Amino acid sequence: MRPTRRAPLPGEVTLPLKDALRGVRFALRTGRRQLDPLAGRVPIPLAGLAADVMGQVDQVAAGVEAFGSTTAHRFLDAPGAADGAPDLPQPDAGSGSAQRFAQTVYYGLSRALSRLGTEDALVSETLAAEAFRSVRDRTEPALVVEDYAAEIMRALLDRVVAGRPPGLTPAVPEDQGAIAVFAVTLWLLVERAGGAEDEDQLLDTCTDVARAQGRALTDALPDTAALSALLAACHRVI
Amino acid sequence: MSVGAHHLTPLPVRRSVRRLRWFKASFRDQVDKLSAATGVTFDIDDAKQGQSFLEWLRAFEAQKPDETDARRDYVGFAAGLMLQALVRGRPLTVRSLPPGADTSNPAYYWPEGYVFVAYCLNIRAAVLAQDFDEARDTAPAMDEIRSWWSFRENTDADPSLAIAFLDLFSGEDPDWTTPGVFAPERLKVDAPRFFRAAQIADAKGR
Known part of the structure; x- marks a missing residue:
């Protein structure tokens, strides 16, 4: 049966x-x-x-x-689970887009943090979905894609999507969390070259580029416009 | 030898090479081709490869000339900067040599260096062919083991000399004194004149 x-x-x-x-x-x-x-x-x-x-x-x-x-x-x-190439869901995406986004962010952040040397991080899908909804509900549809990506990145960082439960120290270092979120945002932005693209390799590439930004990323973090410009600059070299 | 991985993007090589995905794919393609030709097997360190690329891109952007007539010279210099970044970052290690490999052959004497040089010469040749309709060949120094002894020893001590060695291997006139500073051929020719003019002006001022 x-x-x-x-x-x-x-x-x-x-x-x-x-x-x-x-x-x-x-x-x-x-x-x-x-x-x-x-x-x-x-x-x-x-x-x-x-x-x-x-x-x-x-x-x-x-x-x-x-x-x-x-x-x-x-x-x-x-149904509605992550399939196909990961991307940034559009602000007007239908129901299920937040869940799909959260699953993608979970996978991406876990891998990016691992490449940065942080193995034991807890990534919250709930907070990732909440971050997406918060941006979706206030975003104008005509926004430049990097501006939109920067808004999502800020929302992910504000909610500390990647962390460790209280008491289980050390926490994920703040700079590593920011690099990982930047890497995943880039990964979602990058256009795919076709069927041959290996998503894990692409994510690793985005993580390497994110890590190399160093001070430029730290300086851009408080300012969404600066983050958007940095995302655009990195987007061009991937 | 040819540079592969053109399938990733339809952009010209001079633009494609400034994208990390293309760089990684074309470098792997180069390694695979040399492995097939020589029997040497390699391991590529993906993270180091990314670091080398980003170091190169920063150096490339820092000295990129605005003048159109300096572009051709900058192709050779940029290829040298790439060799410098690869020699410094060492994203490649030899896993095994074929039995009886003749180490008086540069490809077996320093296989990693040989891959780096071949890759940079291929990128250089591809851009010169596409943008300037120039066909390039390597210079005799490329096959001379003495050049390779010197190349390996000197770049160990100072990776910026890789820029001068790439000029040597491609038959250009190397700048051994300040290899890391871009000076187009036009400027090299004019420099003594500028210097004399400055002396005259200085003398008149006194």
Whole structure:
């Protein structure tokens, strides 16, 4: 008998759920790593007990991992999920565009941060979708594309879309977060050369260009017009 | 040898080469062609390649002349700047040489350097052919191992000398004193005259 497919949940529900699942998984992984060296300090008679407890933590983590990936997979497979070349959704894009944008930003930021050397970052799809909606709801349709991209970039940065849960320090360094968001915004801006384009390579290229901006990016961050000009300059060399 | 990856964009080479995607694709194409011809295998460091490109682009923009009649000379200089950026950034490493590789052949003596030079000469030749209808060939120094000993040793100490060596390999007159400063041929010819004029003016002023 074919399994019945559940009706996809709306983005307002799935995005916070995915964030929550990733948060739990992240906390368990981090906690496990922090406990590991402590377990070695437990006196010999209690070492077995400590090992049992750690084993149970691992089982919980594995369970959450399995549940999280199955559930997230179901959400990702839902209609409206990211497919085709990533791009900047137009301000007048229909329903589902915020969810698609959030998934793309999640993927892009995770990869860009990893290339910059930050592996354990939590990227919030909920906040990414919120950032897009905030710009969409106030943007005039005739805006220059780089201006629009700069507005979206500012909204992503203001909401600290890439971070770490409180208490799990160190946080993602602010400059790395800004470089990663700049890289993803560029990635969404760049026109594709056709079917041969490798999206991961393109994102890496955008990350390298973003990283090379250094002081120019730091100086442009507070000013949307300056950000737009920098995005346009970098757009031309990719 | 030819420069590949034209498929990425229909722009002329002088413009395409200022785009990182095209640079990466055409450089990979060059590496693949030299690997097939020599049997040397390489690893490309993608991040270093990007850094070399961006360093080159900054240097290129910094000295780009406004005068139209300096454009032809700037093609050779820009290719030299690219060689300087590649030699400094070293985005390529040899994974393996073929058995019995003859290291008195420049392509085996310094395979990474050989790829860099071949790439820069190809870019230079492609732009000169497209924009100035000039067919270019390499100079005998390109095949002389002594030139390569000197090239490797000197650019290790000072990567800006790569600009002069690319001129040497392409049969142009190298500037060994200030290779990193662009001086079009017209200016080189006029410079002594300017200098004498300044001396005369100075003498009259006294």
